[in-house]
Amino acid sequence: MSNPVISIAGRQISRNHSPYIIAELSANHNGRLETALQIIEEAARAGADAVKLQTYRPDTITLDSTAEDFRIKGGLWDGRTLYELYEEAHMPWEWHEPLFKRARELGIPIFSSPFDTSAVDLLENLNAPAYKIASFEAVDLPLIRYVASTGKPMIISTGMADAEEIQEAIEAAREGGCKELAILHCVSGYPAPAEDYNLRTIPDMIERFGLVTGLSDHTLDNTTAIASVVLGASIIEKHFTLDRNGGGPDDSFSLEPEDLTALCRDSKTAWKALGEVDYGRKSSEQGNAQFRRSLYFVKDLKAGDVVDVAAIRSVRPGYGVAPKYMDEVIGKRLKVDVTCNSPVSFELLSDT
Incomplete structure (x- = not known):
């Protein structure tokens, strides 16, 4: 268009x-x-x-006539002639x-x-x-x-x-x-x-x-x-x-x-x-990340421990990885020690 x-x-x-x-x-x-x-x-x-x-002016828009053609029928101006209306309105x-x-x-x-x-x-x-x-x-x-x-x-x-x-x-x-x-x-x-x-x-x-x-x-x-x-x-x-x-x-x-x-x-x-087509996060939403859900550790773990289902939960705030990655996180080993109530990050996890 x-x-x-x-x-x-x-x-x-x-x-x-x-x-x-x-x-x-x-x-x-x-x-x-x-x-x-x-x-x-x-x-x-x-x-x-x-x-x-x-x-x-009334004479530039209509004729000064009382014939039926020039008389308004119905509406706000019922019964008036066009000339009368335009004389008043012009x-x-x-x-x-x-x-x-x-x-x-x-x-x-x-x-x-x-x-x-x-x-x-x-x-x-x-x-x-x-x-x-x-x-x-x-x-x-x-x-x-x-x-x-x-x-x-x-x-x-x-x-x-x-x-x-x-x-x-x-x-x-x-x-x-x-x-x-x-x-x-x-x-x-x-x-x-x-x-x-x-x-x-x-x-x-x-x-x-x-x-x-x-x-x-x-x-x-x-x-x-x-x-x-x-x-x-x-x-x-x-x-x-x-x-x-x-x-x-x-x-x-x-x-x-x-x-x-x-x-x-x-x-x-x-x-x-x-605006325009935009699926990205808007400026007014930036401060509301804490109200999204993400994965958090719910216990202390040591480097080398395997993350199991009991070690993480999907909770608010939204500073960890998205809940959709839960299956990818479970079974991974930790590169470093982590503490309870800290966000899950892929940088903390080993691929082996």
Whole structure:
């Protein structure tokens, strides 16, 4: 299995590096620039590797229509029109510059999901270091090509996309000139139950598409995200808010600061625990040799004496020869005197 790598703002991302944690600000600003700024500050404090915005206006993402096609049926936003939802949720474009400025002051990379070409142009003017294609836009191949033409790293979420559509999105990115590309396994439910995630898809995606692969996680806790690391996820994206009860469109399925801190810590612990194939004794085990069993003399013996079964026992500690050699020890003669309660060593024994 290959080990692809991309780099965002100088940070390498691959299975050989700790998971890249993206805090998705989404609509959790709830219409206040001060809240958006505070979310960025809390994401940096929690240890996230990046913070991500969504860049659209209601008129760049949908039409102002009350027709049934444009009305949401079921779920968190039941009964609302798409235009109403996006009017409430969108990030005003004039906020982007102060948000980018604050993130850079804090030393945390910031980028966004553009939803049309004008959003890409805005983000290019702010020198965004990377781009994210949202799941529902993974089928918008012209948009993907336009983003790819910037030459920046791109991450594509694959929620609702089948294998053929994922391949088409990858080809569009490559055709547009994207050299550094990652994909995220995603379930586009808000929230999504853990049992829908089928995380065994992640290693198949790595093998099938040969790209840096991660998880866009919409479950309500960190279990699914941390489990994904064990299966090869190099990126984890989670929605992030100051208060899950804040009443915004995405608050209810977002992590709060304490949760994000735990995700940053625990995902890295899981990655470190993977290590490599190693059957040797580990550094933390070195002091525990006394708790293993080994062979010890249980009586005083003289040089030339024959070691019989009554002269040795398998006991703790583990400083003598291993118990598996008992049959080889019995019947041997001693080269030197030995005392009771001393470890058996082959250097003490004669071959004759």
